[in-house]
Amino acid sequence: MGSSAGGEHLASAPISGAGGFAVVVQVPAELDPASAALIEVAPELLDRVGAARSSAVEALAAGRAVYGVNTGMGKLSKVRLSEEQQRVHQRNLLLGRAVGGPPWLGRDEARAVLIGRLRTFLTGDAAVSVGLVQQLVALINSGHTPAIPAEGAGSAGEIIPLAHAMAPLVGEGQLLTSGLEVVDAAGVLPPFELGVKEGIALLAGIPGATGRAALQVARVRTLADRLTAVAAAGIAVIGANRDPYHPLAGRADDLLTAELTRIRELAGPEDNPASLQAPVSFRVAGHVIAHERRATQHLDEAVQRAFDGVTDSPAYLNGEFVGTAGFHGLDLTAHCDQLTAALAHAAEVSAARLHRLLDPSVTGLTAQLARDPGPQAGLVAVHKRAVASTHQLRRLTLPTAINTVETSNGQEDVQTFSWEAVGNLAEAIRLTRETTACELLAVRQAFALSPRHLPPGLQGLMDEVDAVVPPINADRPFGLDLTNLLSEVL
Structure with missing residues (x-):
């Protein structure tokens, strides 16, 4: 039975209709x-x-x-x-x-x-x-x-x-x-x-935005792991120099050091890099995803403050009713906005790497990753979808709380729109997943065309891709492949 520092828990017990056995033990x-x-x-x-x-x-x-x-x-x-x-x-x-x-x-x-x-x-x-x-x-x-x-x-x-x-x-x-x-x-x-x-x-209070934000935190943590793996796969397939992912480059930032280490381990060693420096979108992958993870951590902390703090008004505190302003939700709103911006940047960097993957001067592969360039267009339209998603993401990054609309005859003369902030975050997660799916499809095709070996740490991810995306030998409706990746892999 789980317990918190204060000894609180949700009990587990046989519940009718749940198969006759305990179904949840939670703090x-x-x-x-x-x-x-x-x-x-x-x-x-x-x-x-x-x-x-x-x-x-x-x-x-x-x-x-x-x-x-x-x-x-x-x-x-x-x-x-x-x-x-x-x-x-x-x-x-x-x-x-x-x-x-x-x-x-x-x-x-x-x-x-x-x-x-x-x-x-x-x-x-x-x-x-x-x-x-x-x-x-x-x-x-x-x-x-x-x-x-x-x-x-x-x-x-x-x-x-x-x-x-x-x-x-x-x-x-x-x-x-x-x-x-x-x-x-x-x-x-x-x-x-x-x-x-x-x-x-x-x-x-703001229990709705808080509960929804808790759900988004869980989702974006899963997404972050996929962002790391997809970025590492792109780094590996173009033969990028591994220097930017050296753990020593994360000095004074444990979270960054951990992210650089993950990328380096997944991408594997590269003894003969294709160039001294890969394009910036590849080199900054660790910093971008580390920032997204940090923003997620900050939002999670804000969620816990909202759950444990006083948001009711009036609240019954220590034997008396107290009018509060806990419904204002600025803490939650600001950190939802921060994570939305972090995701927008991560998606833009992903779309930039995708564009480079279509460039033979970066990959050494066929133009646009087509099997037969010219008669076939390859994955150029997949990049166009990623561009559309990132453009939509940019429009979500306006700070949500910057608005002083009056309601209730002036009784409510400011608000933070925390409900909208968490809604923007949910949409940002969806769009970032779309961009990541586009990059993942291109990475898989690049490995299929490349003489480079797939690093062992990425084999599991590519097996998941191969289970839902057939080999790309000719142009086809790639939207179906992206839908499969979104529903089954990401």
Whole structure:
């Protein structure tokens, strides 16, 4: 059973419908939004949630004004609500803010949003009931995912996407089927009756962007390993001088040293380099991928700060309700932007190497890697696709938080657009994978035409390629090959 430094965990237990055996043992800070495993929250965590809830209800009974609980929201926060109004207010908060629409998040990202809110509920800051936590777990484990708008979160927090995400808990809203069709959520779960504070809790903070960012961190780490291998393969096939990847060149930077070592080991030795210096796009591979890995690490740290920090407002802290600005999400936004820029640069360098691979003066091979240059065009159009992807990537690199749009009659006069920042990052990952697939296809063809031997460290990667891409002996619709690489290799 896993445990964190604080001894917290998600318990593993036999769960009906899961094959009769335990399906998950996780630390809350390490919840994997990409996993489809069922979740059960440890009893001691539920006890902590229950204790915070009981204390918060007692505090509310004293009659102090608490934003969004016994008052209106935004500019209406000066309006005190009667007990009768409070009974319907929490549900109204949830339903009245579901103003989004398609395109919807994919099912994996939608699940990440739910897990993000569950993770933050377990701190006790939201002061929700054990029943609401269990209802959220039931939704996550149901196999159904809410239809959550991928765009249009124009608010200081995430109230619009979270309203869509959480509506199925009360029997409202829409769900995505496995075929990505939208169906009514009514009847999937017994509708939960929200208690005091619980409606605003479902809309608070930045749990959606945090959960989605955690998912992207996992994806980009896998992508980074592929970037390293593909770059090393290009270095090997053109016979590049290995000096730029000497571990001593990474002095004062352990992460760079590790990346240079990986590239050097994968590419293997080269006793007779084709030239004293390869094109810059090959020589800088270690620095480019090391920076991408560093940016990923920084985002991961920001994700953990968001999970463990205070993002609810009002938050129930040490026996009192405290209005906070944890929904601002600048830390998360800035690091999503940083990683998006790092990926854009990595993709541009990949596209540059691909262009060099088509050049006989660099490779010593046939023009454009065609078997019969002239009658055949080879892979020149593959490079054009990579260029299109990198051009689209550049448009994602504008800093997301640079905007001071006012909403809510001026009550919200700045925002960071963290929802959009993580959406840009997801798109950047997709486009970087496309560019990498283009380079990988060219590298494989270059090895097929080259007298150079494939280094042992790259044999596994090339075997994966060969399993889905037939030998290239003539021009053909290479888009099918790229699709296979994206779905099966990258």
